[in-house]
Amino acid sequence: MLVRYFGAAQAAAGTAEEHLDLDGATLDDVIAALQDRYGRTPAAMGKVLARSSFLLNEVALRDRSRALERSDVLDILPPFAGG
16 A cells, blocks of 8 residues: 655655555554554654544545555645644
8 A cells, every 4th residue: 555644744754655565454553563663763653643634545534443455545644734
């Protein structure tokens, strides 16, 4: 699946997007994998993910137990300031 990072999530990951081989994983699984991968960065991915919203194929994803597929696009959207 393609994971796209925005704002503070991009800063924590150090990239705008990446492909993850987590076919069949849930959103909770993806979050855990990203915390393991980027949890020690100065921007602390865990803190970012705790307050982020998620889009799956451009639709809000609220069911954290839904299985994700290889062809999915997951957007990680931390809160944005401004107006």
